[in-house]
Amino acid sequence: MKPSGRLLSAIVPKDAVPDEVRRSVSSVLSTHLRSWDDVAFAGRATASDDPLADDTWVIALSTDGTLAVGGRLKPLGIWNHAVKSFVVSGGDKFDGPRALLYDRLGMQT
Numbered sequence: 001m002k003p004s005g006r007l008l009s010a011i012v013p014k015d016a017v018p019d020e021v022r023r024s025v026s027s028v029l030s031t032h033l034r035s036w037d038d039v040a041f042a043g044r045a046t047a048s049d050d051p052l053a054d055d056t057w058v059i060a061l062s063t064d065g066t067l068a069v070g071g072r073l074k075p076l077g078i079w080n081h082a083v084k085s086f087v088v089s090g091g092d093k094f095d096g097p098r099a100l101l102y103d104r105l106g107m108q109t
Contacts, residue, residue, distance in 0.1 A: 005072040005108055006045035009055055014042040021057050021099050024085035028101055032079070034061065041105060045073055057099035064106035077104030
């Protein structure tokens with residue numbers, strides 16, 4: 001049986017996360033009385049071991065231990081959200097990058 005979970009493909013400074021992702025994530029964070037300033041971790045992860053699988057932004061308010069590129073992520077908190085961002089160009093709205101938002105995130109052992 002293949003293990004579930006996303007593989008961490010990159011660790012990214014939270015200030016390098018695209019504006020549209022930050023805005024979408026911040027909107028969800030506000031429902032938990034939190035803001036972008038509360039974000040402790042940002043990165044990119046793939047859905048599987050498939051190198052052709054799309055990367056997704058991964059955002060967490062806290063982490064349990066050190067997260068390492070190539071490791072399998074494990075949600076540890078009470079809540080998580082799938083967040084879809086949008087890009088507006090020339091009056092048209094397009095799907096933007098997706099993000100997974102966690103209150104606490106760790107690595108599978």
